Amino acid sequence: MVKRHLARLTSPKTWPVSRKRIRFIARPLPGAHNFMLGLPIVIALRDLLRLGETAGEIKKILNLKQVLVDGRRVKEPKFMLGLFDVLQIPDLKLNYRLSINSRGKLCLHEISAEEAKIKICRIIRKHALKGGKINLTFHDGKNCIVKGADYKVGDSVLFEFNKGITKKLPVKKGAxxxxxxxxxxxxxxxxxxxxxxxxxxxxxxxxxxxxxxxxxxxxxxxxxxxxxxxxx
Structure with missing residues (x-):
């Protein structure tokens, strides 16, 4: 049986939360991101954006406001917000991207509405399909079928939420x-x-x-x- 909470003292070091204020903290639902490079959306909204003081207040925001992650609405407080994910609240005109700073802490960078339409995804796996097609799996769990074999594990792609892959970013000198x-x-x-x-x-x-x-x-x-x- 999966535990519903984490002890704050043992939560990932990348989470920007107080370790001693309250004993427990929300455990994110299983997803593509690992605990070190992601956190529950309730923490992002409460501890980083300060939109509420309690988990209960954040639940109300998720139910009443349109909170989007990568263009899709999220209502679950324990939903895992991961590296480079785009967090939006259109009613409040808020657009943010999750990143990690030089102190090793996850953080939210405010971005423009135009940049909120795109995301960088890193290829972590690929396998061949019939017809010369390749299935790519990205760091955020997305999958995409492409033609051609010039995509390599470790490369990145520029992903537009309403179009798909628009640019390949290979591992090469000068990148x-x-x-x-x-x-x-x-x-x-x-x-x-x-x-x-x-x-x-x-x-x-x-x-x-x-x-x-x-x-x-x-x-x-x-x-x-x-x-x-x-x-x-």
């Missing part, structure tokens, strides 16, 4: 990247080189305005070719 783990978590930079390894994850050489360093491929999300396409 703009965002790091979701490691010592440089929350950092945006340029991919300088890819060092391929046989038995372990490929090593990525990243350059920022201040320094150059290496990191693991699993931490790297491509967010643009020559400029970043979303606010992170």
């Amino acid at each position: 703009i990247i965002f790091l979701v783990g490691g010592r440089h978590i929350g950092t945006t930079g340029e991919l300088v080189d890819v060092v391929q390894r046989k038995l372990v994850s490929d090593e990525m050489i990243v350059k920022t305005k201040k320094e150059q360093f290496s990191t693991l491929q699993k931490y790297v999300y491509i967010i643009g070719e020559d400029k970043q396409l979303i606010k992170v």
Whole structure:
């Protein structure tokens, strides 16, 4: 039987919540995002946006207001809001994207209504289908069938909610990247080189305005070719 709550003291370190104020906190429903890169929407609305003081107040907002995640209405308080998801409340003209900062804490960045129409999705799996088609699975659980085999695991795509994939963002030199783990978590930079390894994850050489360093491929999300396409 799945537990309904988490102890605040043992909740993920990425969650920006007080550890001692109240003993328990909402446990998100199972979904595509892991606990480190996502949190229940009740926490986003209460603790980050301060739209209510209690879970009960947030439930009323979810029932009475049109709260959207990636363009779809959400009413469940424990729904998992994940990395790069777009959170909108049209009645209040609020548009936000979930990201992670340099302190390793999940955060919401306010974005324009135009940017709220798009999202960056990272390819985590792919498998071949009949007719030369490929089924892609993204970090947020989305699946998309495409033609051609030039999509690779680790690449990203620009996804428009009313159109689907509109741009492929491959792992290549010069790409703009965002790091979701490691010592440089929350950092945006340029991919300088890819060092391929046989038995372990490929090593990525990243350059920022201040320094150059290496990191693991699993931490790297491509967010643009020559400029970043979303606010992170």
